[in-house]
Amino acid sequence: MKCLNKPWSISVCREVALADLARQQRLRLIWSRKWFRDAIEASTDPSLLNYRLIAQWLGATIPDSRALILALNNSLCFGLYRNGRQIGFARVVTDMAETWVIRNLFISPEYRFVGLGSWLLHCCLSHPGTRGCRHIVAMGEPVPDFFERNGFIACPSLPGIWVTASHDGINDPICARSASSH
Template sequence: MKPSLPQGYEISSSPDRLDRALIHRWLSTDAYWAVGRPRELQEAAIEGSLNFGVYETATGSQVGYARVVTDRATFAWLCDVYVAPELRGRGLGNGLVAAVRDEVAALGVYRIMLATADAHEVYARAGFAPLEEPGKWMVLGRA
C-alpha cells in the first residue's frame, strides 16, 4: 500500500521544516487529547520523537502533523496526528498515516501502536486494527 497525497501536498520528516508554534496551537487548542498542553511540553515531545509534517508544495505552509515515539528497532507509538480543520476530508490524513507507517516499517519496527477516540477509518486504511487481546495490555499514568 503506497502512501499518496492529493496533488499539491508533500510529506517531510525534516525537523527543520516544522512550524512548532502552529503545531502547539493546533494541539493545545483543538486536539481533544492535548488541549492545554504547555508549549514547553510540546517542544520536549517534538525533540524526543520522529516527526512528520504535511506541507503545501506551492507555499511550504504546514497543514498537517504526526509524531512517532520509537526505539527505531522494535516498537513505535503514533500520536498527535492532526490535519488543519479546513483541509480535512481530502485524503491528507490517509496519506500522512500511510507515510508514517512506511517510514517506521523501513526502520525494521514491527509494532506500531496508537490510541484514538475517532478517525478509526483513517487508521484502518493504513492497516491498523483493534487489539486482538486487549486484556494483555496495561497502562500506568494519566487517563
C-alpha cells in the same frame, strides 16, 4: 577506544562496535525524508515545523509548551505542507528497533476529508524506520473508523489505541485477544 587482544576485551570491543553501528543506523534513519502528492509535501525535516501552529493543534493534548517542545524534539515528526504552509502533522515515538508509535496525527480542518490524513499515516508507515519494528501502534482521537480504514485494529480494552493487524507476520497478543472478543 583501543582494543587489546585479551579474552575479556573482545566482547567489550564487539559491544562498542555494535553501539557505533546502531548510532550510525539511527542517524541514517532520522535523516530528513520527503514524500510528494501533487502540490502537497510530507517531510521529516524539523526545521520546517511551525511550532506555534502545532501548539494550537495539540494544546488540549499537551498544554505545557515546555513539554510540547521536549516531545517534538525527541520524536520523529512528520509535517504536511502545501506551498510551504503547514497543513498537517504527525509525531512518531520509536526505538527504531521494535516499536513504532504514531501520535498526534492532525490535519488542518480546511484540508480534511480528501485523504490527506490517510496519506500522512501511509508516509509514517513507509518510513525506513518501520522496517524490523514488530509493534506498530497508533494513539489518538481520530474521526470514527479512520485507523480501521487504514489497516489498524482497535483495542477495546485500551481506548484510543490501535495496532496494525499484523506487521512482519506477528500479531500483537494484547489486542488480538481484545479484537477476537467482539
